[in-house]
Amino acid sequence: MKHYEVEILDAKTREKLCFLDKVEPHATIAEIKNLFTKTHPQWYPARQSLRLDPKGKSLKDEDVLQKLPVGTTATLYFRDLGAQISWVTVFLTEYAGPLFIYLLFYFRVPFIYGRKYDFTSSRHTVVHLACICHSFHYIKRLLETLFVHRFSHGTMPLRNIFKNCTYYWGFAAWMAYYINHPLYTPPTYGAQQVKLALAIFVICQLGNFSIHMALRDLRPAGSKTRKIPYPTKNPFTWLFLLVSCPNYTYEVGSWIGFAIMTQCLPVALFSLVGFTQMTIWAKGKHRSYLKEFRDYPPLRMPIIPFLL
């Protein structure tokens, strides 16, 4: 069996960083990354980007050495992706924050509203309902992160956790401040408005969960395969007939429901910002689906049926 030699150069400076000899032909990029870490322990595999061309795309961990367009001496270029943090860690942190922060406002912890309101309770039913909904939403997200989602990437750049947490925690505090404020004004159309909004919220939460489960079932544990999602027996998944990312559709719906329920402008603004971001993601996902699958259903739009 002929062994390969692999030299790893810095993509920017072309400096020779590492030379590996006697590499098995069927070695994967993941294994090569592990070997590279031995000589440069500060660059753990998750922060390595190896590519055939200094300006080219990163090679995948699953790629096999002998299947790459290289001779028996392969030259790979290395780029440092920067400190990495696992997706799970980021998700747990960014979701635990809002859960906890909202409750600080709900229980009117001191130094927020003024001494005479400390630890008092709102007299409006909708405020208690809103707390239940908001908490349920984030508990659901935490549980999904731990037990449902199957991530295709293990890590993301470390700076993302600061960016993401600022967004989630900041908005949670801003919304919670007004909803739990002693001067909170309940919805104009009273119980009718709250009931309708609650229905929208619950339906969309169930929908969002159904989609997450459907997506999970598409992908066996530990794999990174990608398949076209299709509607299942669960009626909530029938939205797949019309959109590529119904999980985002339902998520926007949930927040619209919450905004109507609380009649709170900051919640509406949060929904708008979230909608904008999710639309960008949905369009990207939709584009990748179209690129990868020739037979992708043409009726589907990225996030809003027929429109967007």
Next chain:
Amino acid sequence: MAAVAATAAAKGNGGGGGRAGAGDASGTRKKKGPGPLATAYLVIYNVVMTAGWLVIAVGLVRAYLAKGSYHSLYYSIEKPLKFFQTGALLEILHCAIGIVPSSVVLTSFQVMSRVFLIWAVTHSVKESEDSVLLFVIAWTITEIIRYSFYTFSLLNHLPYLIKWARYTLFIVLYPMGVSGELLTIYAALPFVRQAGLYSISLPNKYNFSFDYYAFLILIMISYIPIFPQLYFHMIHQRRKILSHTEEHKKFE
């Protein structure tokens, strides 16, 4: 910061940046340049803007000579200042439709901060008008140079003097503009507090509140991280572009 940001459009040509706009030393074009129609439009746009800011400059000088003092000079150029600075919003559109190779986000930030200062501070709080002169002068000089820079770049005849001016005068004009802007916002504060300008308080049916006074203070604080970044970016650009000019003089 509005002053800083606008000139920091070295990489990002906020105005009618032509292909040679950023003084891109190696002359590489990442995108194809604007077509002939777009180029003609951009030349006209930049010429008009240069002329507009010249009008403001001349207006200031004439008013000073006539009155002999700095007071109320703002009123003599208030209308053209509002018109031409607000007109710069078009530059966001230019980036959005792709005839100018700049980031929409960066350009929006630059133009909006200028427009904010003109309308949401100076116009809205009459009492802040006394402090305005410092940044108006800084902006006027900066914009005359910037727009003529773009004009010449689009016509592929950029005199070294203009390039030099654009990448050198900012050293004084930035701090000057920033000081003027901060002083103006600071002068507006007591009146904003007193009048409750643009502010809404609880209770109200949208469960929302906004304190414009606190907002203005936050804006002032934001200058602390943002101004040095933009300033040093320009210094870095200056080093890169003015040193390359030696090698590329033959191409101009």
